[in-house]
Amino acid sequence: MKKLTFFAILLLMVAAGTVNAQMRRYPPPRRYPPARTTYRRPVDDFYRVKFGIVAGANISNIVNINNxxxxxxxxxxxxVGASLDIPIVRPLSFEGEVLFSQKGYKAYTADGDFTQRTNWIDVPLLAKIQLAPAFNLVVGPQISFLTSTQNTYRSGFNSVSEQIYTRDADGFNKSLVGGVIGVGIDLSPNVELRGRYTLDLQNNSSDGATYPDYRNQVFQVGLGFKF
Known part of the structure; x- marks a missing residue:
């Protein structure tokens, strides 16, 4: 009886040692706490005053309102220029800009090709309406100031270019009022894709003639970077 008890105790000790060795060799897997997910609300920066830099391309010509x-x-x-966006009340804000802008047109005649390129300082004063979270409509007046005119004549292999800076030499109004309408798509909180159409609301002739009634029209596309 004593021998049986001794052998039973010995077997239990061997079994306990084996289990302990196995647990040391193969420790139980670690359990990590579940990952914590954080939810960030989108930033609403509508009421933030924004300064910006704008640049783009002009596709321009002149039209005759009477013909x-x-x-x-x-x-x-x-x-190219600078912009200032001032919120008023959602969805309306004021957007003012100062732009250096190239305009002009090209005409083909029996005597050759004529190209006129004019340089302006444009000051759009626009109402900006947020139609959707990333889509805006702009509309308003624009004041334009003429800085220089370049006329180029080409006939065959001959080319003559005339640069005019004198204020009264080219027969054009030096300041004009126009209209602007356009859209903007926010590619990110700080980058905007812009498209606009502008048309002078005044005859560009400085002699007061009402016929012909020539006016600049411009299609613009570009980017705006806001800070």
């Missing part, structure tokens, strides 16, 4: 059959070819220029 719908009159047409000229377009030329490509560029625009």
């Amino acid at each position: 719908s059959n009159f047409n000229t070819n377009t030329i490509v220029g560029w625009n």
Whole structure:
């Protein structure tokens, strides 16, 4: 009886040692706490005053308001400047800009090709309406100040270019009022894709003539970077 008890105790000790060795060799897997997910609300920066830099391309020509059959070819220029966006009340804000803008047109005649390129300082004063979270409509007046005019004549292999800076030499109004309408798409909180159409609301002739009634029209596309 004593021998049986001794052997039973010995077997229990061996079994306990084996289990302990196995647990040391293969420890139980660690359990990590579940990952904590954080939810960030989108930032609503509508009521933040924003300064910006804008740049883009102009596709321009002139139109004759008195003659719908009159047409000229377009030329490509560029625009660059600064902007200021001031919120008023959702969805309305005020957007003012100061831009250097190239305009002009090209015409083909029997005597050759004529290209006129004019440089302006444009000051759009726009109402900006947020139609959707990333889509805006702009509309309003624009004041333009002429800085210089370049006329180029090409006939065959001959080319003559005339640069005009004198205020009264080119027969153009030096300041004009126009209209602007356009849209903006927010690619990110600080980057906007812009498209606009502008048309002078005044005859660009400085002699007061009402016929012909030539006016600049410009299609613009570009980017705005806001801070």
